Amino acid sequence: MGREFLDLVDTREAHSIIRSLFQEIYHPPKVEKINLKYAYGRVLAQDVKSPIDLPPFNRASRDGYALKAEDTFHASEDNPSILKCIEVIEAGAIPQKKVRRGYCSRISTGAPIPEGADAIVMIEYTEEEDDNILIYRSAYPGQHIAPRGSDMPKNEIIAKKNSILSPEKIGAISAAGISKVPVIAKPKIGILSTGNELIEPSNHWTPGKIFDSNSHSLAAAVKNCGCEPKILGIVKDDYTEVYKTIQESIQECDILITSGGTSAGAGDMLREVIEDIGEVIIHGISIKPGKPTIIGKIDDKLVFGLPGFPVSALIIFDVFLRPYLMELSGKPQMEHRTIELPLARRLHSSRGRIHYALVKIENNKVYPILKDSGAITSLADADGYIKVPKNVEILEEGSNVKVSPFSQ
Structure with a gap:
């Protein structure tokens, strides 16, 4: 057991098998609700609709005076309209008085429009004189007023399913008062290195040993796919230790990636361990480098046994895992750029x-x-x-x- 390859599959067949396994096990992807402050870069699992009108009230879009437009008709520099100011309305305040003919209210940008007013004249075109407000420019109904729901009416979609949450989308969602959003849960990818020769990167090298580079390069590649890597450390080429570690590790992740221990040598028992715990589906792909790649299934989760050589491991990851992990994490699928x-x-x-x-x-x-x-x-x-x-x-x-x- 473990000393020879199963029938080699070509790359086309390998992709077909992997695609079917991902569809069978991981689709539809898991969904979670997260606080908006953690949502940057995440992928929406559902459309997000506004629960309110935006703006939620008729709002001033300029600093000036809220008034009746008809009071300003024919106003000019030489013949200003003269009105009485009845209150000052700051942003966040609620108007207390109704605007009637001959009166106005001083208003700040963003403040609610008082009852009776239908226009705003900008502060630049006015002047205070004793208790009077001189209006030097005429206004039209609706001038500098953002009507309720003019930006976005209630129940309109703010951000669509499968879109990536950018600063702009997050800003629009928060403006609607939404604090949590449904996103595609990041698949948890366990990364395990095997080999008696491996040690953790440090300032101290031990003769005969090499530093484990695969864990960190694969973790970076996993992150680039929109998934969450979990580095599980190094396990020696010992059947009992590999068996126990894989059995424990598979419980901590959605997919397990190992590197090393895949070829048909006497010291490599990964295939045997996977067969004893679960099922080996592929052992050997007609590809260079990376021929001894193993793909198995344990507890309805996939295990990818990549070769130990760093170049082989990353190429196999890029060719056979990257596209499916990106799809699983909800990242936009683009044609492989060349x-x-x-x-x-x-x-x-x-x-x-x-x-x-x-x-x-x-x-x-x-x-x-x-x-x-x-x-x-x-x-x-x-x-x-x-x-x-x-x-x-x-x-x-x-x-x-x-x-x-x-x-x-």
């Missing part, structure tokens, strides 16, 4: 498997990074990767290739 440029040098590939090769872009040319999938520096140098079809052995210098950036 950049088409000429190859700077010849690239050899292995016939029979699709090859994803890391590349760097310089001077509008694509340079293959010729390091093995265990070289972490190749990721630091890479701008993305190219896909070489399985029936192609050589890509000639100058041939156009499509580069897929890691971050979409």
